Amino acid sequence: MTARYDTIGINYAELRKPDPRIASLVDAALGIARSVINVGAGTGSYEPAGRHVTAVEPSLEMIRKRPAGAAPAVQAEAGALPFADKAFDAAMAILTIHHWPDKQAGLAELRRVTRGPIVLLTFDPAHRPWLTDYLPELAALDEAQMPAMADYARWLGPVEVRRVPVPHDCSDGFLYAYWRRPGAYLDPRIRSGSSSFWMIEGAEAGLSRLGRDLESGAWDRRYADLAALDTYDAGYRLVVAPGID
Template identity: 50%
Template sequence: MTHYDEIGVGYALGRRTDPRWLAPVLDALGPAASVLDVGSGTGSYEPPSRRVVAVEPSAEMIRQRRPDAAPVVRAVAEALPFAGGTFDAASAVLTVHHWRDWRRGLAELRRVARRQVVLAYDTALHNDFWLVREYVPEVASLERSRPSAPEIAAFLGASSVVELPVPWDFTDGVFPAHWRRPEAYLDPAVRRSCSALAQTSPAAVERGMARLRADLESGRWHEEHAELLDLPEWDAGFRLIVA
């Protein structure tokens, strides 16, 4: 059993494809006709109109895939069941930080595909998110244990690294998605869609949510974060890495 078999229940409801991120992912894949989507989850960023094979270790995530999603193989990134050079490109969207051995997994991407497209994030910038800094600082230790986008780019010898800012009305419920909509984090369903919160001590999260609720009711949050309220997008550290 993977940890997503435990925390992934209802994942597809909160993690919906946002076209503003899908477009740069498709651009990064270039002319690739065949794509291996590693750690594909429910298939949010699988490219249409290409031959796609998905790899996903979690039975719970596979269960939530749409009927028209790409065929999926249950396997892990560190041991892809394909011959070398099978695919034109391999993608890994917001998954590398969950791998047991991320370097081995990235080496597997290089082995099976000529082009690698990885969406990851800078863990230092994630830890500077107001929700971590002010309300659930326990998340920081988890993030520090995860591979950061600059490390991933260096390991792959990336040809490009593109910043993907988070729009204020982002539809994919990644951890910092609600940076301008703080009340969203009071919803347990929203928190379950964020692995950083789902994998943090429930007591620590509840303490943080109690403080956030109080600050929202008093107006303190809006006073202290007024500079965010007019921003159309914000850099939470997400980077699209191409090699």
Template identity: 50%
Template sequence: MPPLSTPRYDHIGQGYAHTRKEDPRLRDRILAALGPARTVVNVGAGAGSYEPRDRHVVAIEPSDVMAGQRPRELAPAIRATADSLPLRDGSVDAAMTVLSLHHWDEGQERGVRELRRVATGPVVIVTCDPEVSGAMWLMADYLPEVAALDHRTFPRPAQLAAWLGGRTEIVVVPIPRDTSDWTLMSFWAHPERVLEEDARNATSGFARMEPAVVHRVVTAVRRDLADGTWDARHGHLRRLDEYDAGLRLVLNLPS
């Protein structure tokens, strides 16, 4: 993870909360996975999406930019990193992290083990399977650089299970067409979103690319939408209500 003084999302997190609103269906999955836990640590808490409102939450977020977008009704976030949580062993009922793990860099394994250390009950990780996301049209046809980045930065679900120990369930989470959380995976249904700067910039995949790469992809998608090439290849997706673009919920319980 970047040094606490310069978290990655201090650079790429501006305006994040405008397009990355929580999807109620994913929220319900997360709450169900947390079970009856009353105290929860949310690591990489960001702007507060998917954070339970009916439980005591300890929010951990290294980025001032992201923490500054948290709604006023949520508790302020503690500045700390995943690989060194300022909590005692077994001090909370559950731990969660939502699409944050790929930013923990060299601290990933220790961070995952920290989730297990501090929680007496479930650990819930929402992440991406890069083998699946890399096959989506955007990465496969236009943006192989993000596919390569995802393969480097997203641990495979089996690796997460090994780090966590105990009993682990990997749940496939199809992404609805009408999701309000505009992750890069949500672009499966909305190629026009590639042309929207705000939508691109609120995804770490695009935000971490060089400007020349972004320009190349935008130009190619705009051309292929205009001349019908995209619809000829992928128009069948417009008839789907949901799609597996690689989103996964990892639920771990202690032995």
């Protein structure tokens, strides 16, 4: 089995360290669940302590990068989970659904194997963080690969959608995490931690313009209001589907 992150997960464990403030939101949404399946688990970010976690990850390379003591991992796809019906108290999937070949089938599988809540950290493709002013290719990619917020209710039934504020010093280097650290986007190593930068073409012009605006002070003037913010609504959302009877 091959997977995208066999190639692009080079610096993932180093650059994608879970942020404790976001982790607390995920953990709270899991409620009292004792057994949790984590689908698209990667290197284990946001897997809660004190629960029995089973990780599912299609990329063998990412499984190999899981630290010692991490939850056991099964190499499998979201759309074909090798578990019995209602095997888990809860399910979680963190910034992964946009990589699933069949998103509806994957969520149906999560619902099949989970008797309690399903917790998804995802992104609202209707949102436009400031970085898309420089790289409209990112907005186009978000629209192409991210489910619309309305899709989750169609596929899972009633859901609650919660905003996930991104701290200015977020330790998890996902795409829009550096909203108050714009110079980070000029670093190829930082960009390598986000799958989106592996998937778009023609980013050089936008990044060059960002570099010029940072040097001239134009970025600071245009986005002066961000300097006073400790958190930013970058479009990340926690989608929570309740348990089933």
